[in-house]
Amino acid sequence: MQTKKKLFLAAVPAAACVAALGAGAPAAHAADSWSYQANLAPVAMNTPSGAASGHFMISINGDQATVTETVSGLADKLPTDKKTLDALGIPAAFAGAPFPHVQHIHINGDGMCPTSGADTNGDGVISTVEGQPAYGKIGTTLSTKGATDGSTALDVTKAPGGASFTYKRTFTLNQDTLSAIKANKAVVVVHGLNPANAPKASLSTPNSLGLTLPGASKKLALIGTAPALCGKLEASQMNTTPSGGVQTGGGGTSGLQNQGLFYGAGALLLGAGAVLTVRRRFGKQH
Ligand SMILES: [Cu+2]
Structure with a gap:
């Protein structure tokens, strides 16, 4: 039962999540497992309306959290021109690499x-x-590998990258983040603006965190760190289970559909893996 439920949670299609939004679903849970989701939308001023979007799901069982996230429309690749790189505070070794999105x-x-x-x-x-x-x-860094705490918060070599990506990771969720999610005080933020449509000042102003990338001659420009997409985590209606009851309404057929989607998501992840390999290779250069 537990395993089946986990699979169900992992496999819920994004469209269903969108449908569940706005329903004002109470924080439903069975035993100690919860599910929350966020629709990621452009941050005011930083990303034009409709230019980028994403969906974020987190299912929590005890202190274990599994995040499934898709985004699209973000900055794709770092510039290749040396002058542009210098102006933005990006080391030459990063030229043309997937744009990192911490x-x-x-x-x-x-x-x-x-x-x-x-x-x-x-x-x-x-x-x-x-x-x-x-x-x-x-509260938590959604890194691709290694720690998920503050130590990887600005580590661009452990961040997903590119215009579109699928992120999926299971990790131990710290207590502060868990409490904040339950208290409706948790917000997912994807950083890194698209130079093609970001506000002009973001190209010339240093980032607000004082971050200088290894090998750069100056601080990273604001486009590297400013928030691009944002979404508040809200209890997912999909997790609702009749009191002590069995997950109903799905039936065998929908279970099969969900499994198909689950494997489909796996194929997408392979694509993301290729991107990560490129970055890893690139990361060794400096
Ligand atoms: Cu952040």
């Missing part, structure tokens, strides 16, 4: 995504720091 579960802010009012210095970009009152500090 991503986190932010916690204990206002539990929301920043609006244009968050741009307190009025430069037309919402920096990571300016967004913090809305989404809070980093």
